[in-house]
Amino acid sequence: MVNRLSPDEAMFYFLDGAGTSAHLGALLILDPNKKTRRPGAELDYNALVSLVENRLQTAPRYRQTVTEVTLGLARPVWVDDRDFDINFHVRLSALPQPGTVEQLQELIARVMSRPLDRTRPLWEMYLIEGLSGGRSAILTKTHRCMLSGHAHLELSEVLCDDVADRDPLADDLWMPGRPPGNTSLTLGALAEAMARPGEVVDSLLRGNGPVADLWSVADKSARLVGDAVSQMVNAAPDSPLNTVTTSSRLFAFASVSRRDLEAVVGKFECTFNDVVLAIVTGVLRRWSLSVKDTVGHGETMRATMPLSARIPDTVEGEASGAWIITGGTEFVTDLPVGEDAPAVRLMQVAGLADRYSQSTRRMSQGFRPLLPEIGLVPFADFSTRAFAGIFQRSYNVPISMSSKRIDRKYVDGIPVTGIFTIPTLATQRALGISVNEYANQVQFAFIADRAVVVDLPAMAGYVTESLEELLAGGQSAGRDH
Template sequence: MVNRLSPDDAMYYFLDGAGTTTHLGTLSILDPAQGDGAPLDYPRLVALVENRLQQMPRYRQTVTEVSLGLARPLWIDDPDFDVTFHVRLSAIPQPGSDTQLQELIARVMSRPLDRRRPMWELYLIEGLTGGRLAILTKTHRCLVGDGSHPEISEVITDESADTPRLDDDLWMPGRRPSARSVTLGALAEAMARPGEFADSVLHGGGPIADLLSFADRSARFVGTTVQQLVNSAPDSPLNAAPTSARLFTFASVPRAAVLGVANRFECTFNDVVLGIVTGVMRRWMLSIRDSIAHGETMRAVLPLGARDGVAESRRAGGGWLCAGCPEFITDLPIGEDAPSVRLMQVAGLADRYSQSQRRMTSGLRPMLPELGVVPFADFSTRVFNGLFQRSYNVPISMSDHQITRRYVGGVPVAALYTIPALVARRALAISVNEYCERVEFGFFADRNVMGDLPAMAGYVADSLEELRTGGFGPRPVTRIPVAPPAADDDEVQS
């Protein structure tokens, strides 16, 4: 049976380009001192990953494109698969600070994945203070889909210190088809459904469609899912042309403190989280500008599931990556001085827009046909991405549940951060997880646009403190010089 990329997977595959790498990941910080089992070392981690790969078929497959774009690419078993190429050992020098760890992560996440091999990497990072370890995963977005295609960090972690070992599975790669057979197979598949093939050519993502019906498709596309573009997002350096250099930083605050603010103001838990993010973005804007006009906003897109439930009814367990979830666009009132008033505005706007069809989006969706004639797929996805470049300023990945304690090889995970994908025309992406009794924020950014990203960690604590103390006035913000946005020649030309 032909295992072809879905339209969504193909879109993410083709979205990679200059300044854009659609991989995401997680950072798990492990503390062997909190456990009572054997320490985790590289050989044990390799054995664990190899044992769990049977639950993730795509992680031993490469993506093979079809000649002339006659169909979407195929998942093909990698005949030379070597788990030690993907699972790597790294270390940071003394003193092993969080700042050094964040810089290492930024360098790793700046590099594109090797498309000739299965598109994922996993790093065991040693040398952190206190004998801690870190595991960094880096996975192309096309490998991660619904619940049947989890990210590797969700598979190698367990809910107890007892590490279950799956029955040994003797994996043998299937025979790799020749380019000729792949092409003939695409033609045969198309000819078996000539009606769909013709419709795909005329109304899909191929060159004839680009010439004959692009305007019609664009009009229908805008009319159904991009109505918010009429009222585009405010001008922001966050929509600058990106480069390939990245920065990453993280911060965490007590979950009890966030819950206390939610109870005090009678709003949802995620209202407070979004209020913290709004305070962070306000402080960042004040660090690069002299002032912010009253009523000024920033536009964010976040999962619709983040609006479900109040703090008292939040569920526990489950995964932590929101991939392909329905989303909505809301405004962050960064121009409001009073933190308490700002929180109420955040809650009201999010509640209103999460119920507005004009602010709904089902997430990134491809301008590719179901059958998949995609000669100009890379062009189509860039056009699609261009349509969305002004619909919002910053994406926020926000969990809809509390994640309970996890273990890797019996070693407790002390902290868990997600690293969102940074797509074109976005200089910053934010992720938020509830892990155990902490709320953990990850900030992933373009280095040339947001050279001051490390300051975000301090802004998180400041923003929460404003809400806890009920302050009604502005707080001082340290001005930080920011390098002017820079773009490489390839991005400017494209």
């Protein structure tokens, strides 16, 4: 029995193309100087390789490749990599002295600009030495098709522990399975295709079977196309952030004190995520003023973000172990970048997000394959990109925001002092933003097309400036440019 990619996984696999690489990642900052229950803990390259090998038994997909089926007769399949080489995937890098944040950001930008090798398991990891203060970093890079729900975690989440002294997992000898041949895959795909008409008839006559209900399939497809048309009609404002993109990236990150954000929450009696969105809006306002002379008073940018960040399933601030957000319902909201008064901007952000998070017209399931129950995928790469293009103007910038605080983490006994998520940069999106609450910090990460957002590193400074103006009580953000 072959292990076939799900419809969503196959869609992300085929999204790779010119200007688009459907991978994401995480940056972990490690500080061995912090107090830990394992004094003298160190993490060199060999120790990291051993740790990854030990943890891969909980994530078997990281030792599998994607094999396509002849003529697209069915979705691709996961196949064990018989030539798996851990040293190809786990790599060592070092920053030149003095190991600054700017040097780290540039290294990450170069790594994230390169596509993954599709003949191997679709991930890479880098141990980056030489950060100032004796620190190091781990960068993970994983194709989006590898991640589907809670069953398949990103490798940075697999490596991290809640305690410093976790014992290694028991050794588990891995032996790759026998790969299916092309003839076997083709015959299996044809057998599935020939069986599907019977499944459809069974669904129509009895209301059961794998397809479940043909009418529900048609209805979902009609609603999906209807949603696409609605989003095209209600297009986002014109922005250089919606343009033909290249594969060259820039990366930047910044941290601010959670206590400072809580002070703003108390001052304006709003929610924590209202303040986060207001900071993002301030960053985008400053960036807009850096690329053009003026920003109109009523000007907005349109953002998409997880609905769970607005309406969390659990109490806000509850600790969680996850920071890679994939899937789930999203909603589209407007960010009032044209408002120069920070206090007014915060209130507008809160009001718009409250309104749109309750509006079915502003809900989005993100990219989803058409007719997901159907297995045939001829010209899948073309159709996937064409369908993604339908949504190219529905929003300007995606924001990945966790709904829960991440508790303190360790890698092989060494404290993690920073966790920054690196989002996927989709086609015709020149900027992606992620926000994590980790320990006592709120951590922002930005990835952008180098040809479009040439001054991305400045956004890290804009985060601090946007927070400071809110703490100051609402002085104008627009008159300092």
